Amino acid sequence: MRKAVWVLGLCGMAGMCQAGVNPIPKESGFSGYGALSGSYSKVNSNTLVGAEEEESRYIGSFNDQATSSGYKIAPDIDLRYTMAESRTQLYLGTLIQDAVMFDFTQQFGVRKEFGDKGIGSIAYVFSAVPTQVWADPYLTGQNREKTDRESSGMRLGWDSVWGSNVDFTYTYRDIQLDDERSGSGVAGLSEAQRAMLRRSGRSDAFDLSYNWMGKPGNILTPTLSYRRMDADGDAMSYQRTSAQLTYALLQTKYSLVSNFLVAKVDYDEANPLFGREADADEWGVNVNFFWHRLWNVDQLSALFSVAYGESDSKVNFFDTDLNRASVGLLYKF
Numbered sequence: 001m002r003k004a005v006w007v008l009g010l011c012g013m014a015g016m017c018q019a020g021v022n023p024i025p026k027e028s029g030f031s032g033y034g035a036l037s038g039s040y041s042k043v044n045s046n047t048l049v050g051a052e053e054e055e056s057r058y059i060g061s062f063n064d065q066a067t068s069s070g071y072k073i074a075p076d077i078d079l080r081y082t083m084a085e086s087r088t089q090l091y092l093g094t095l096i097q098d099a100v101m102f103d104f105t106q107q108f109g110v111r112k113e114f115g116d117k118g119i120g121s122i123a124y125v126f127s128a129v130p131t132q133v134w135a136d137p138y139l140t141g142q143n144r145e146k147t148d149r150e151s152s153g154m155r156l157g158w159d160s161v162w163g164s165n166v167d168f169t170y171t172y173r174d175i176q177l178d179d180e181r182s183g184s185g186v187a188g189l190s191e192a193q194r195a196m197l198r199r200s201g202r203s204d205a206f207d208l209s210y211n212w213m214g215k216p217g218n219i220l221t222p223t224l225s226y227r228r229m230d231a232d233g234d235a236m237s238y239q240r241t242s243a244q245l246t247y248a249l250l251q252t253k254y255s256l257v258s259n260f261l262v263a264k265v266d267y268d269e270a271n272p273l274f275g276r277e278a279d280a281d282e283w284g285v286n287v288n289f290f291w292h293r294l295w296n297v298d299q300l301s302a303l304f305s306v307a308y309g310e311s312d313s314k315v316n317f318f319d320t321d322l323n324r325a326s327v328g329l330l331y332k333f
Contacts, residue, residue: 022159023113023119024082024084024087024088024089024111024113024119025082025084025089026084027082027084028082028083028084028085029081029082030079030080030081030082030333031080031081031082031332031333032077032078032079032080032091032093032332032333033077033078033330033331033332033333034075034076034077034078034330034331034333035075035076035077035303035328035329035330035331036073036074036075036076036328036329037073037074037076037303037305037326037327037328037329038071038072038073038074038326038327038328039071039072039073039074039305039324039325039326039327040069040070040071040324040325040326041069041070041072041322041323041324041325042067042068042069042322042323042324043056043067043068043069043320043321043322044065044066044067044319044320044321044322045065045066045068045319045320045321045322046059046064046065046066046137046317046318046320047133047134047137047318047320048068048133048320048322049068049132049133049134049146050066050067050068050069050070055067055068055069055070056068057143057144058142058143058144059139059140059144060140060141061140061141062138062140062273062274062317063316064140065319076093076094077093077094078091078092078093078094079091079092079093080092080093086112087112087113087114088110088111088112088113089110089111089112090109090110091107091108091109091110091111091123092106092107092108093106093107094106094107105125105126105127105128105151106125106126106127106128107123107124107125107126107155108123108124108126109121109122109123109124109155110122110123111157111159116162116163117162117163118158118159118160118161118162118163118164119157119158119159119160120157120158120159121155121156121157121158121159122154122155122156122157123154123155123157124152124153124154124155125151125152125153125154125155125171125173126151126152126153127149127150127151127152130148130149130150130178131148131149131150131151132146132147132148132149133146133147133148133149133177133199134146134147135147135177135179135180135181135182136181136182136183136184136185137182138182138183138185138186138197138273139184139185139186140185142185145179147177147178147179147180147181148177148178148179149175149176149177149178149199150175150176150178151173151174151175151176151203152173152174153171153172153173153174153203154171154172155169155170155171155172156169156170156171157169157170165210165211165212165213166208166209166210166211167207167208167209167210167211168206168207168208168209169205169206169207170204170205170206170207171203171204171205171207172202172203172204172205173202173203173205174202175199175200175201175202175203176200177199177200180198180199180200182194182197182198182199182233183197183272183273186273189272189273193272195232195233196233196234196235196236196269196271196272197233197235197236197271197272197273198231198232198233198236199231199232199233199236200231200232201229201230201231201232201233201236201237202229202230203227203228203229203230204227204228204230205225205226205227205228206225206226206227207223207224207225208223208224208225209221209222209223209224210222217249217250217251218247218248218249218250219246219247219248219250220245220246220247220248221245221246221247221248222243222244222245222246223243223244223245223246224241224242224243225240225241225242225243225244225263226239226240226241226242227239227240227242228240234268234269235267235268235269235270235271235272235277235278236267237267237268237269238265238266238267238268239265239266240263240264240265240266241263241264242261242262242263242264242282243261243262243263244259244260244261245259245260245261246258246259247259252292253291253292253293254289254290254291254292255289255290255292256287256288256289256290257287257288257290258285258286258287258288259284259285259286260283260284260285261282261283261284261285261309262281262282262283263281263282263283264279264280264281264282265278265279265280265281265282265311266279267279271315273317274315274317276314276315277314277315278313278314278315278317278318279313279314280311280312280313280314280318281311281312282309282310282311282312283309283310284307284308284309284310285307285308285309286305286306286307286308286309286324287305287306287307288303288304288305289303289304289305290302290303290304290330291303291304294329299331299332299333300329300330300331301329301330301331301332302327302328302329302330303326303327303328303329303330304326304327305324305325305326305327306324306325306326307322307323307324307325308321308322308323308324309321309322310322
């Protein structure tokens with residue numbers, strides 16, 4: 001089962017919402033940020049491995065919903081090197097929109113400015129730390145076992161398209177589970193039906209956004225997204241359309257970044273365990289606050305974040321909701 005993609009990203013822990021408002025610096029050298037944050041999360045889900053996995057390892061029946069809550073400390077780093085004369089920048093770091101989904105995908109790539117035509121980018125995306133999922137999420141009456149989910153692929157971007165406020169991104173990923181056992185612990189399923197539950201496959205995602213600059217320091221960014229997941233199992237293949245609205249208030253002393261997202265997910269085939277597609281309506285909201293010049297250190301900021309998201313599926317087994325609160329420190333250089 002896919003991760004809870006309805007949880008919203010932080011739009012960059014450094015306070016930037018889109019690459020379109022993150023221009024290539026005018027001077028050569030290294031830049032970026034390092035962050036360390038602690039978070040508390042509570043997840044009600046039969047498919048996600050939560051912060052305290054022992055709490056969600058066992059479900060008695062398909063009518064139950066596993067609950068997990070706990071604390072986690074996580075570092076994050078974004079490292080960039082700019083070659084100002086050629087208007088080129090190399091970068092390495094976590095995709096923030098994935099990190100808040102417990103998916104610590106990294107990207108290593110290059111950005112280049114093409115005058116008034118915008119900034120083009122290409123990056124290799126990969127799983128530096130595999131995401132943990134249940135090998136057989138449908139196993140009931142006994143403890144479920146974890147397995148690693150890894151992904152790799154490519155991301156293409158065009159920011160400030162033809163000098164406008166429009167940004168476009170395409171991301172391809174190949175997703176593989178180390179030990180796929182979906183449905184193996186359920187009696188009465190044929191091999192063909194178990195094959196319909198396989199979660200490895202290919203993902204293609206398209207994002208189109210517009211950065212509307214209001215009063216100084218105010219940025220409103222609507223984003224339309226489409227994702228197609230072609231899984232090895234037809235019942236796990238889906239298309240997802242979403243709309244997200246991001247508001248950023250960027251001030252000298254503090255910054256505020258908030259997001260609201262709605263999405264609709266349509267699966268290709270009925271899940272053989274439940275006799276219908278696991279189509280879902282999803283929504284989420286988060287607020288991220290940054291207090292700059294902490295302890296009078298210009299590069300140091302405190303960060304605070306709260307988020308809530310839920311997925312309401314036509315199959316109750318897949319219903320999910322998540323609460324998350326984070327605090328931490330961020331150092332820009």
